[in-house]
Amino acid sequence: MAYYEKRGEAWRAQVRRKGYPTLSATFDTKAEAQRWAAGIEGDMSRSRYVDQREAERTSLAEALKRYRAEVSDHKKGAKQEAARIARWLEHPLADKSLAEITSSQLAGYRDERIALGASGATVRLDLAIISHLYTVASKEWNMDGLNNPVHNLRLPSTSKSRDRRPTTAELEKLYAAAADIHPELPVIIALAADTAMRRSELVLLRREQVKGKVAYLEDTKNGQRRAVPLSTRALALIKGLPARLDGRLFSLKPDSVSNYFALARDAAGIEDLRLHDMRHEATSRLFEMGLPVMEAAAVTGHKTLSQLARYTHLRPEDIADKLG
Incomplete structure (x- = not known):
């Protein structure tokens, strides 16, 4: 049975039913309180009631901090995810409870970020954190x-996959x-x-990991050991x-490599080329050398054919030459 009580300018509704916890909530009008109570009683009558009190007591900010400590900190991309969580904590939605955040409010966040210039892929990653947080909270x-x-x-569309490959002349200028x-x-x-290794895989590589004609990678993006x-x-x-006392092949840090690459690219007068395009180049070369799919995937570390396909950009003129 529902009870209503006027407290100042607000109305308090309370629902009591045997076998269920006593629930109460405060609303601006009695009509809102009655609609809420009717919904709760209806769910209880149909045995569809789900106790939302914990979700109502937990703000998104509190949940994000717990998620960061229990989930994010154990991921390989913990640093990047922590930066996204920090941005979420500054948003007004962080003050709302998990139970009251709606899809329309997140749609507002999506549109707001896109309008400010964020890419579709960036916004998708921001929302992916929230989605996984809700999954963890529920389970x-x-x-x-x-x-x-x-x-x-509705998630924002992502940009088209890159198919940029450097020419031989561009690589020579870039190396110089x-x-x-x-x-x-x-x-x-x-x-x-040449190897399709990622930036971090290369700069963290130690001489002891190179055995014979194979580099054994222990710390990869997907967390699996890989032999290149x-x-x-x-x-x-x-x-x-030159040999280094710490055993590493390189002294440069990952961020330094990316920054220096941009400087070298600009100095060489090359447009629209990124360091990660070298991984695309290496993957494409594997197929041009005649490696079958499984062997190419073993080198690059891609888990699915679709992932491998995104990094493979065969030159149509080379294919035309094979056709005769």
């Missing part, structure tokens, strides 16, 4: 039945410009274009590096 934080507002949200910035930089770029076959050229580049 692990005693918030059974919590509605995930991201599920009914890179050598003027830092002696390790042209070697890193060349290895990236090395070409004669790649082996020569590695052997040409």
